[in-house]
Amino acid sequence: MSHPDEPARQRGQDALDALWPEVYQDLRRLAGHYVRGERDAITLQPTALVHEAYVRLLREANTSWVNRAHFCAIAANAMRQILVEQARARHALKRGGDSIRVTLVDDAAAAPGGDPDVEALDEALTALAELEPRQARLVELRYFGGLTIEEAAAELGVAPATAKRDWALARAWLRRRLSTGAGT
Template identity: 45%
Template structure:
């Protein structure tokens, strides 16, 4: 059992000092995941990788709402999901009327082009991913690991316990399916 797995077990048992021990062991990997996710965001993003890591970490090791971790891989999959939810909530908050939703910054040189923002695409992706999760949960998990956690195909297939070849097949299907839902004629 790795140090991380042992400490996760202690966190599950309600040991408050275990959460303090866990952060130094997983921080650099969580920081890489967060940086990879934020690299895909629109320039001017106010959420920084450090803040994303800390917010996700607090949700993951909340002693009052103890979660059970099967393994280190399970913890990082949950971290990817937590980061996804934080990014989606950030986009929704920015799009709310209170925060200027509906108003988009437009450079004068781009006035004649239709404005498509990454925020809109991210919300559409989130909605499509929720739909995919109902229809094909394993494929949705693969997408979360690949897109939101930045794992390679080999790493994601190992976490899911499937062959890399099967993961390739699921990934090819998911990319086409999500592209149709996000950018196709079915987009609402």
Template identity: 50%
Template structure:
């Protein structure tokens, strides 16, 4: 990845706006920036976690948002977009870590993964994260919105109210979407296992 950091908040806000205006190229520029920031924050959170603090993905994304996006003239639109993209990125980060964690546990390439990175995904969830990621790929083809509900809830840690705000749907709809998506995913995983 080429070295693009640091960017000013102004630029990032601009990219978010361009993207919401339909400019896909803006997303390509935004993605690595948010990715790096979330990774960096996740690592520093892990260190704080060790000292007895708690860790929540939503808090993480919120912090990234506050750090990266201009806070004056905040458009709700920007925040929603930021969360949507962050959820995708968190999914990627967590899946990568789960994969590496399991690889590490099975004795491969131990030296490449530092301890704190490997521990970001709660170890017991590593298998679940990987299987779910795969099943979500299939769900996305069938039903992109419900896939996004799961992504926001499971990977970004948002609650139904926050998801409703990000997706601009009612909380009830979020709940129903969640029930349906979860049942479908469960069936997929049970069938696979």
């Protein structure tokens, strides 16, 4: 007996299969940025992280992607969630030690406070999303999606100048939040 959503799911999987070869190397490079640094704390290699994201995207194959940048942002968000889950599991096992650390996509000057652990960054982004949803989404698109200011601005439907202002404000807010480690 087939599932009523089967045709939509198959179309989504077909779209994912068609797009995947085009974006695989970009996502692999992005995953490499995520796990670079304290590699001994990372149990997933970049290739495994990309493949795990692919499996998650297959489960959600009915998702429609507007363009390549939109797909990369969704895939990068899946990788973020995988790293957050892994950090939480490791944290639970070690009771406060060995949080997974990631290197953020942008250059060191843009990184808010260096390379925060992924769990702290996720908590900070969640808090920022409550205050400034567009800024939080911009951070996700830039750090986790690897998009340029122009690509992220187009994805958000704002002018690049607006995205640049939001970017500066979000970086400053995250830098402060991550350096204090608590609510602001």
